[in-house]
Amino acid sequence: MSTALQGTQAWAKPSPRMWAMRKAEVGVLTVLALAAGVAGAVGTGSLPGAIGALAGVALLAPFSLWVTLRRYRAWAYQERDDDLLVSRGVMFRRLSVVPYGRMQFVDVTAGPVERLFKLASVKLHTAAAASDARIPGLEQGEAARLRDRLAALGEARAAGL
C-alpha cells in the first residue's frame, strides 16, 4: 500500500482461518490434479507422461500456494468515520472506498466451504454497480458485527441518490 493511502487507522485483516481455508482449497485441488495425472498415466500407460504430470503438480502446488498467501495477505479493510476502505489484490492492487451513506444494503454470505471454516463474507452494495467493497474470510461473529455496524451507520448517514 502506498504511504499516502495508509489512512488514519490500523488496517483490519480477514481471519487467519481464511488462510487455512485457502490452504485446504489448494490442497484439495492438488490432490485432484494428482489423481487426474495418475489416472491419465495409468490409462495411457506412458511413463514420461506420468512423470511430467507429477512434476507439473509438484511445481504448480507451491507456486499457487505462494500466490494464494500473497492474495490472502493483501486483503485489508478500515472502518473509518464516514466510509469503509477495502484494499485487495497483488498484481492489480485495488483500493475501494464506500461512504456509509451510500450503502443500499449489506450482504453477508457464507458458502459451504466458508461455513466449514466458520467464516463469512460481507459485501456492500451501493447504487453503483461497479462499487466492489467486499470483505471475504471474516469470522462469523465479526461479519455479523460489521453488518450491524454498517447498517446502523448507513441509516445514520443515508444520502439520497
Add this chain to the structure above:
Amino acid sequence: MNLPARGTGGEPEREGPAGPGPAWQRLHPLTPVVGAVRSLAVLALVLLEDSRSHSGGAGPVLIVVGGLAFLLLLTGLVRFAVTRWALDGPTLRIETGLLRRDARQLPLARIQAVDVVRPFVARAFGLAELRVRLAGSGRANGRLAYLTEPAALDLRARLLAGHHGLDQSTPEPVEQPLATVPPARLIVAALLSPAAGITLVLAGALVALTTVSQAAAAAIGGTLFVYVISFAHRTWRRVADQYGFAVALAPDGLRLRRGLLSTVAETVPFARVQAVRKVEPLAWRPMGWCRVEVDVAGSPGREQGTRSSRLTRALLPVGPVATADWLLSSALGLRQFELAKPPRRAVWKSPLSYHFLGSASESGVVAASRGRVRKTTTWMPLEKVQSIRWVEGPLQRALHLATVRVDAAGRGVVADMRDRDSGEANDLFESLVAASRSARRHGPTPAVPRGAMSTAVPSSNAAPHPAPPQAPGEAELGGPALGQPDAPRL
C-alpha cells in the same frame, strides 16, 4: 373513429367503504382494442408470411388469427375491467389483476421520471401510455395504458407538481425549447456509423473478389446481404426513435420528445442526473458532431442481485459540438474546464487512447475523457459519487501510474481518471473522498456554477443552499430520502 368525448381517461367512480376514499378512475375503454391490435399486427404478418410459403392458403390462418383476436380482446377486456387508478393525495394508486390483485402505491415524492409514450397503434386512436418510474428497484414502476392524450398530459403535470410539493392543480410550467435535431442530420449521423464502414469494406471485397473467385464472392455476398439488412434495420430504428428530437427546459427537468411512429415524451429531473457524457465518434469528427448523454439514477434491484438499470438518455442524439457545449451550460449549468493530461510515460500503458486521456476535478465536478475512436468525456457532480476506487496494475506500477475511478449510481456510470502519476493519484483519491463527503453533506459548494435552470426552478427549490422541502408524505414513505426534490445539482 368514434372517440368518447371525455376529458379524462374514464369516468370517476367511487367504490369501497363509505367515507372519503380516493376517486378511482378507469383506463380508456378502447384499451383492449389497442392492446389486441398491437399484439395481433405482428402475429398476423408472421402467420400470413408462413402460410404463403406453405400451400394451405390463408383460410386456416385467418381462423387462427380470428380466434386469437377474440382471446386477446377478452383478456384485454378483463384486464380493463379489473384495473383502476386514483391520484390519492401524495400517492398514485394503481390496482390491477383478476386472480392476483396487484395494488401499487407510487409515492409522488419518489418519482424519478414520468414518460408519455404513444405506440403507433395507440397514437392512431388518440391514446397515450403513461409510465411512472420511481427511484429504487425497477419493479416498482407504474404503467397506465392507455389514457387519452390530454388526460395523460394532465396527469403527468399533476404528478410532477405533486412531486415538487406544489398544489396538484398547478398548471404544467412553460417550457423553454433548447434544441432540435433536423431529420437530415439524424440520417447522415446514423449512416456514419462503424456498421456503415464494415458494409463498405464488405462491398469492396465483393467487387474485388467477383473477378477472382466466384465461390469466395458468393460467400462474401451472403454475409454482405445479411449485414446490409441488419444495418438498414438498425439505421431505421435509430432514425425512427430519434426522429423529430427536441429538448426543452422546464422547471422540473429537461423535457425530451422524439419518435416517428411511436412518440415518446420524457422528463429528466435535474436532481436525478448522475453524470453527463459527451461522445465524439471518429466518423462524426469531420462534421464536428457529437452526442450528449445523461445518466439518470436507476439503482440495482435487490431481487435481481447486481443487475442494475442504467438509464441513459440522449440529451442531444447528434449535433454540433458548439450546440452541445451550449446545451451543457444552459440546461445543466455545467461549466467545462481544462482537463489535465496524464504524464507522457502513460503512452506505454495506453498507446492508443493516450491522445484523448485527461481528467480533472474542479468546483464540485469531476471530469474525465478517454477513448481513441469514440472520444468520451464524462462529467460527474461530486455529491452523486457512490464509491471511489483506486487501481494499480503491474504495468502501471512499473511506470508509476495509477487509475482513480469514480462511480455514480447505475451500471457503467464512471468517471475514469486513467493513468495519473502515482503521487497525484494518491492525493486525488484522498481529496476526492473528502470533497465528495462534504459535497454530500452540504450540497454543492457555492463555487458550483448555476445555469439557467436554477433561476427557472420554482422559488421553493432554488434556495442558494438547497434545503430540499419535505415533500408531503415523505416521512411515512420511509426509504432514505430517495425522492427529495433536490435543487439542480450540476
